[in-house]
Amino acid sequence: MARDCAFVCQLASGFHARPASALEQATRRFAAELTLHNERTGALANAKSVLGIVGLDIRHGDGCRIVCEGPDEYEAAEALTRFVTDELLRADAAMPPVPSSAALPLPRLLEQAHATVLRGSPVVRGIGHGGAMRVHGFVIPEPLVSARTDDPHAEWERLQDALRALDAQYEAELAVDGTGVAAEVLRAHQAIARDPALAEHLQRSVRQHQLGAAGAIVAAEANFAAMLAASESAPLRERALDVRDVCRQLFEAMYGANHASAPRPLTCDTVCIAENLTPREFLSLDRRFLQGLVLEHAAATSHTIVLARSFGVPTLSGVAGLRATVSDGDDVTVDADLGVLVTRGNAATRRYYAMERARIAGRRERLLRAAAKPAATSDGRIVEIGVNVATGAEAAAAVSAGADGIGLFRTELLFMHRGDAPSEDEQFEDYRRALAGAAGKPVIIRTLDIGGDKPIAYLRLPREENPFLGFRAVRMYARFEDVVRTQLRALVRASAFGNLKVMVPMVSRLDEAEYVRRLISEEQARCAAAGVAFDASMQVGAMVEVPSMAYQMAQFSRVFDFFSIGTNDLLQYFSAVDRGNQTVAHLHDPLSPAFLQLLRQIVDGAHAAGRWVGMCGELAGDAQALPLLVGLGLDELSMAASRVAETKAAVQSLGAAQCRALVATAIECATSRDVAAAVESFDGWRPVPLITPDLVVVDADCDSREEAIKAVVDRLYVTGRTDHPRDVEAAVWQREAVYSTAFGHGFAIPHCQSDALKANSLVILRTRQPVAWESLDGQPVSVLLLLAIRSAEHATAHLKILASLSRKLMHASTREQVLCEQDPAALCRYLMECVGE
Amino acid sequence: MRIVAVTACPTGVAHTYMAAEQLEQTARALGHSIKVETQGAMGIENELSQADVDAADAAIIAADISIEQPERFSRIRKIEVPVHAVLKDPGALFARL
Numbered sequence: 001m002a003r004d005c006a007f008v009c010q011l012a013s014g015f016h017a018r019p020a021s022a023l024e025q026a027t028r029r030f031a032a033e034l035t036l037h038n039e040r041t042g043a044l045a046n047a048k049s050v051l052g053i054v055g056l057d058i059r060h061g062d063g064c065r066i067v068c069e070g071p072d073e074y075e076a077a078e079a080l081t082r083f084v085t086d087e088l089l090r091a092d093a094a095m096p097p098v099p100s101s102a103a104l105p106l107p108r109l110l111e112q113a114h115a116t117v118l119r120g121s122p123v124v125r126g127i128g129h130g131g132a133m134r135v136h137g138f139v140i141p142e143p144l145v146s147a148r149t150d151d152p153h154a155e156w157e158r159l160q161d162a163l164r165a166l167d168a169q170y171e172a173e174l175a176v177d178g179t180g181v182a183a184e185v186l187r188a189h190q191a192i193a194r195d196p197a198l199a200e201h202l203q204r205s206v207r208q209h210q211l212g213a214a215g216a217i218v219a220a221e222a223n224f225a226a227m228l229a230a231s232e233s234a235p236l237r238e239r240a241l242d243v244r245d246v247c248r249q250l251f252e253a254m255y256g257a258n259h260a261s262a263p264r265p266l267t268c269d270t271v272c273i274a275e276n277l278t279p280r281e282f283l284s285l286d287r288r289f290l291q292g293l294v295l296e297h298a299a300a301t302s303h304t305i306v307l308a309r310s311f312g313v314p315t316l317s318g319v320a321g322l323r324a325t326v327s328d329g330d331d332v333t334v335d336a337d338l339g340v341l342v343t344r345g346n347a348a349t350r351r352y353y354a355m356e357r358a359r360i361a362g363r364r365e366r367l368l369r370a371a372a373k374p375a376a377t378s379d380g381r382i383v384e385i386g387v388n389v390a391t392g393a394e395a396a397a398a399v400s401a402g403a404d405g406i407g408l409f410r411t412e413l414l415f416m417h418r419g420d421a422p423s424e425d426e427q428f429e430d431y432r433r434a435l436a437g438a439a440g441k442p443v444i445i446r447t448l449d450i451g452g453d454k455p456i457a458y459l460r461l462p463r464e465e466n467p468f469l470g471f472r473a474v475r476m477y478a479r480f481e482d483v484v485r486t487q488l489r490a491l492v493r494a495s496a497f498g499n500l501k502v503m504v505p506m507v508s509r510l511d512e513a514e515y516v517r518r519l520i521s522e523e524q525a526r527c528a529a530a531g532v533a534f535d536a537s538m539q540v541g542a543m544v545e546v547p548s549m550a551y552q553m554a555q556f557s558r559v560f561d562f563f564s565i566g567t568n569d570l571l572q573y574f575s576a577v578d579r580g581n582q583t584v585a586h587l588h589d590p591l592s593p594a595f596l597q598l599l600r601q602i603v604d605g606a607h608a609a610g611r612w613v614g615m616c617g618e619l620a621g622d623a624q625a626l627p628l629l630v631g632l633g634l635d636e637l638s639m640a641a642s643r644v645a646e647t648k649a650a651v652q653s654l655g656a657a658q659c660r661a662l663v664a665t666a667i668e669c670a671t672s673r674d675v676a677a678a679v680e681s682f683d684g685w686r687p688v689p690l691i692t693p694d695l696v697v698v699d700a701d702c703d704s705r706e707e708a709i710k711a712v713v714d715r716l717y718v719t720g721r722t723d724h725p726r727d728v729e730a731a732v733w734q735r736e737a738v739y740s741t742a743f744g745h746g747f748a749i750p751h752c753q754s755d756a757l758k759a760n761s762l763v764i765l766r767t768r769q770p771v772a773w774e775s776l777d778g779q780p781v782s783v784l785l786l787l788a789i790r791s792a793e794h795a796t797a798h799l800k801i802l803a804s805l806s807r808k809l810m811h812a813s814t815r816e817q818v819l820c821e822q823d824p825a826a827l828c829r830y831l832m833e834c835v836g837e
Numbered sequence: 838m839r840i841v842a843v844t845a846c847p848t849g850v851a852h853t854y855m856a857a858e859q860l861e862q863t864a865r866a867l868g869h870s871i872k873v874e875t876q877g878a879m880g881i882e883n884e885l886s887q888a889d890v891d892a893a894d895a896a897i898i899a900a901d902i903s904i905e906q907p908e909r910f911s912r913i914r915k916i917e918v919p920v921h922a923v924l925k926d927p928g929a930l931f932a933r934l
Contacts, residue, residue, distance in 0.1 A: 738847050738901065743924045749851050753878075776925040787850055789878075799850065799879050806851040807858035 002069040003077035007084040015058035016236045020050045026083045032070030039063035049197035055227040090580045113348035122336040126314030128292030130269035132330040144214035156206045162254040181310040185303045192246045221247035238302035245278035279303040292334030362718035370649035371402025381656035386638035392430040395437030405442035407638020408616040427490035435498030442499040449473045449505035473506030495535035508546035513559040545569040553605025567617025591672040631659030658684025688759035696824035697765045712763045712786040727756035742775030751787035760798040761788045801835045840871040842897040849877030856923040863927040
C-alpha cells in the first residue's frame, strides 16, 4: 500500500533546478517508486528525475504530493517529509542579486559623441572594449539528425555507452578542480546527464521511433528545452541552456568532437556577442582576450551569467537589435556600469572611455596603496586584516591584494565531493601551498568542521533531526580519530614551512579543548621521534561559536593561544534563529545590543587572559559594523578578499577612542534600530580636509568643458570622496544650466551641493590647453575650481573658506599665482594659506 | 557717493561673495563708499540696517533669486541686476548710478 508525503511549495522562485536536484538526491537511496504530483496542474513526474521535477512547473504556494510505492515506502515517506519541512528551503539559497536595469541617462560626453548605443541590462558590472565577434552555438549537422537506425537495439547500447562516457568525463573534470562556480555548474550538468527522464526519452526515440542517436539527442533537447521554456519562472527557463549543453556534450561523446562547430579561437581583445551562450560555450572562450559579453536573450540567472560573474567579465543581457547593428570586427565597448553597448566607437567615445578607465584604475590603485599599509587607526591601534579561503591556492592572491594573512582556511572542501578522505600527503601539500602563498604571514587553518548539514558520504554520518545542535565538528573527532589525526599530522608537518596556526571549530567544553591539544602534542612527539621538522611553538586556537564559551574565556585561555569569533553560528545559537528559515531570518540581527554585549564579554575575557581575539564570520567584513568591531577591541578581522582594501582604508580613517565610546553607547541602546542610528551618526571618522594635494591637477588633457567637468568630478571618485560621480556631475551641470560659472580671466568655478559626496571638497584642475566655455568675458577657460559641498547645515566652516576663496579670486594677484604654480603640493599650500586654513 | 548693495546667487557658495568683492573693489577704485550685504548659504552677513540704507545715495541689488527683506529698499533709488552683470562689467554698472 502506497504512502504519501504532502506539502505546499514554499520556494520563492518555485521548484527550479537546485531544489529539484536536492530532492532528487534525497530520493535516490530509496528503492520505492516515488512520484511527485503537482496538485495545481494535475501533472506528475518521477521524483528521482531532476528534469521530471522541473518539468512540473511547481510554483510558490502550489500543493504537492510525493506518492511512495515499494519495499521501503514507509522510510521513504518519513525521510521525505523531514526533507521537505527541514531542508528544502535551504536548497534555495539566494541567487546573486541582479543589478537594476533601470535605464540611466547617458552621460553628456557620450550623448555628444553621437555614437550608436544599444541598451541592455547590466548583469555583470564593468567596462570592456574590443572587436565584436558573433558566436553561434554549435549545430548538429542535419543529415545526422534525420538519419534512422535499422538496429535500434545496438544504437541504444551505443547511446548508453556515450552517456556513461559523458558521466565519466564530468567526474574526471571535477577531480581536476572540484571547487568554485565552474565545478558547481559541472555538477548540475552531471545530474542532468544522469537523469532517468533523459535516458527514458532517448531510449523511446531510438527503440520506438527508430531515430538515430543524433536524432534522439536533438529530440530530447527540444522536448526538455520546450518544457523548461514554458515555465513561469525565469531561473527555470534559463536551465534550458544547461540541457542544451549536456545534449551537445552527449553528441560529442557519441560522434567525436570533429562534428562540432566550436567558436573560433580569440586572438585579440574581443567582445563576444550571442543570441545566447551555454556555460560550456562560455568556458571555451579564451578569457585572456574575452573583454565583454553581450547577450540578446534577457538572461539574468543562467549558469553562463554565474560563470561570467565569477570571472568578472562585463556582461549585458537583453540587448535588442544586435544582429542588425553589429558586425564582426566592429570596435565596440560594453559599459555594464551604465547598461549600454557602444557600437562603432569614434574618437569621442574612445576619449570618454579612456577617462572612464583612468577613473576606475585610479580608485583601484589608491585602494591598493591603502591596503599595502597596516590597518592602523588615527590613534595608532592596529587591526590585522585577514582573508577567508577554502583552498591553499587562494592564499597568494589574497596576500598580494594587501591582506595581513589568512584568517580562516576552511578545510572541508578538501574532504567533500570525493569517495574517501584525502591522504596526509595530499593535505600537507595543500597546507604548504597556502603557507608558501602567504609568504611568512600567518595562516590560520581550521580543522575539519563537518556534520549533519555538510554530509560526507564516506564518513556515514547519521541523519539527524537537528544537525546544527548535533554531532558535528569537534564533537565527532573522537569517533573519527584516525581521520582527525591524519589532518593534525599534515598540519604539524606543514608548520615547518611558515607561520601556521591551527584552529578548532565548535568547542563548547574544556575536555574537548584538552583532547585536541593532546592529539596535537602526540602527533608533534611522533614527528620529533621520526626526525620530521615542525614548529614546536605553533599556536592553537578555537572558534568562538557556542555562546557558553563566553563565560569561561579565562579557563579556555589556559588551553588555547587565541580565539576567532564565528559570528554566523554564534549569533544563530545565541538568538535561537535559523537564518536559513525565511520566516524568522529577519531576527538574525548582528547589531542587537545583546549580541554586542556578548561580543564584548568574549573580547574582554580573552584580553584579560592575555590572548588575542579575531573575528572570521560574515560580520567581520561588514562596512557598517566596522566602527563597532574596532571599538570592541578585536585584534584581527578576516573576510572575503574583495573587502580587504576598502576595510583597511576605512580603519585608517577611524579613531579607536571614538569607536570605543560608540560601543559603550550602542550596548546601552534598547533596540538594534537605535544601534544602527548611533552608528549612522558616528563622528569618529578622521576629519577630511577640504583640499589635499591629490585634489590638485596641474596638467589635465581636456578637449572641452564637458571633459574638464568630468575630470574634476572623477578626481572626487578616485580620492574616495564620492562613490557616485555621475550624480555629482549631474548636480554640477544643473548649476551650470542657471548660468555659466566661468566668471572670466580664464577661470571657472563649477560648484554643487550633493548628498552623493562623502566630504566637502575643493578640486583644482588646470588644463593643458584652454577649453571653450560660455564665459562672461568670452574667453576660454584653463583653470577650474570645483567647490563641492555635502550639505549646507554641517559645512559652515567650509562655506566660510569657499566664500573667502571666491573673494580672493577677484584679485589678479591670486589668479596669477594659481595660473603659474607648477607644483601641486605648493599650489595646494598656497590656496590653504590664501583662505587662512 | 554712499552706496549700499546686496548680493545673492542660486547656491550661495561662490558668486555671492565674488560679486560682493567686485563691488567693493570697483567702488573703492571710483572713490565711492560702499557696504555690501551677502545673502548666501551661510545666511545674511554684513547685514544692512534700515539706517544704513536711509543714509545711502543709491542701492545695487545683484541677485539671481528674490532677496530677503526687500522692503528696506522701497524708498531708495536702486539698480537691480543679475549677479553676473557685476562680474562681467562692473564699470558699466557703476556708470548707471
